[in-house]
Amino acid sequence: MLHDHPSVGPTAIRTQFGAIFVSLELSRSKWVLTSLSPGNGEKMSQYSLAAGDVGGLLARFADLKRKAKERTGSDYPIMTIHEAGLDGFWVHRVLQDEGIESHVVDAASIATSRRRRRAKTDKIDGEALLRALLAFKRGEPRVCAMVVAPSPEEEDRRRLCRERQTLLDERIVHTNRIKGLLFAQGISDYAPLRRDRRKRLEGLRTGDGRPLPVHLKTQISRELDRLELLIDQIRSVEAEQEAVLAAESKAAPEAGSGPEKAVSEAEPRNAVAMLLTVKGIGDHSAAILWSEGLSRQFSNRRQVAAYAGLAATPWRSGAVMHEQGLSKAGNPRLRTLMVQLAWLWLRHQPESALARWFNARGERGRKGSIVALARKLLIALWKYVTQGVVIEGAAMKAAT
The missing domain is CATH 1.10.287 (Helix Hairpins)
Incomplete structure (x- = not known):
């Protein structure tokens, strides 16, 4: 990823990534491009064009590549970043089709000044996006959260x-x-x-x-x-x-008839059919669970809970330690469904381990406990459809 090329004197920003970095500020009226090119020191250039002008955008990219080659004698690819927002993912797909490495970032994950009155302009935002992209490509952990763009079919x-x-x-x-x-x-x-x-x-x-x-x-x-x-x-x-x-x-295998039977890893699994075999989950709940959450790829249970906005947000500084409640930063549709399913789970699965855990907590803090149950249930369903691990004590529907 790192390439050496001639640099113009000492610079505060290292650009030896062998690429031209461009951030896009997308709005209804105009697009603002902020670029950082090799051989141009730490200077960031800005350029504006009409919103939706893909031809003008690609022409600007070609011009940036030409100027970088004139300065350094080498060809460089372009890496772009823009915020997830009203434009959806069509700009990201256009750039990818042109062979451009494109990143879509969650705007709320980028660190900003905590001053009460902070300046905010397109120039400042564009430079902040560029810095986030540079840090992300350097491999800095938790510098920002990149959005995994769904395919057109998934969308x-x-x-x-x-x-x-x-x-x-x-x-x-x-x-x-x-x-x-x-x-x-x-x-x-x-x-x-x-x-x-x-x-x-x-x-x-x-x-x-x-x-x-x-x-x-x-x-x-x-x-x-x-x-x-x-x-x-x-x-x-x-x-x-x-x-x-x-x-x-239609072509899904039978998902098992009891809590002891787990689906073998060698068997093909159909997530929708597996969800429908669990007592208490109906057609509409299974459709939302699959389309809004479980159809995505997650590395661990923390990512699952965070995507649904069911992750805790602790506040710990010195001797101060308290919980701020849910982050609510994820998918609101999935979060709402999981809270509803948690109440239904208590009614239809009273003998399950999750229901016994909830009842053991007693009546106090019932509202907070149901949210915790929703988080545990979502993780358990994710393990069920991805690994075939049947929820302990869960009852299955009778085969039809």
Whole structure:
């Protein structure tokens, strides 16, 4: 990785990496490039271009390579870094297709000044990204957290679960709006999700015995139109999701029928089918677990907990020692699901080792204990689908 090349005098920044380093500040209106080239000392150059101008970006890269060759007589590759954000990963994929080494960094993992009033400009941010990339390439530990970009297929696989949750949230909004409008008229027993919602709307009377006002009734009818459209879309998404799950688990081997039977390492495993065999995990939970978390590669259990935002954040300095709670820095969808699954686990798996551990802690600190159980359960499920280690005492569904 290190290459010697002629340098222009002593410099404070070592650039003997045999590469041109470029940071990209991406926004809706413009892209700001900050570059550090061999043979240019410690000077960082900046350049701006219109957002989305991939042709201009590649032309700028070619110009940087040409100037570096004129100064040093050698060709150098380009290494880029930009923050994970609104642009997703399409810029990263374009750069990789062009043979450019691209890195996507978690912006929250880069150390910044802790002053209350700190300066923040595109120039400062671009230089900070460059320094983080240089330190990362030097092999400095924990200098920043690079994001593992999903493939287009993996990214698309998550759409169904996320769309379903978005539709459910919208359904809740319209349902609560209808109930609120009727409650202001003294009606509290109307259920907008019932099949006979239209028929019941015609016979409603206000709390003082009047029929519903004309404009209010018309407004509620329009709300029901939107609600019924959402219900139909939710059914379509759920049917598509079930078809995908069936296709993924079609050729899966039997995952075992008892806690003593673990899947052999030599057997091929299908994670979705294995999750569906665990009592207490349904189709939608298995889909979210797989698409949002367990489909990714993790090196150890700490990475699993950290990705879900279920890792602890201690505060220890001298004699001061206390916990700040969850980091909440990971995937919020996976974290929410795991807390829900933890409560379901206590109901459907009361004889499991995890449930016995939770019950042994008693009623005190029940809220904190359920989060700890969610973390333990996620790690146990990760070991189950990756290594075939069945959760101790867990009950499996009857074979169909």
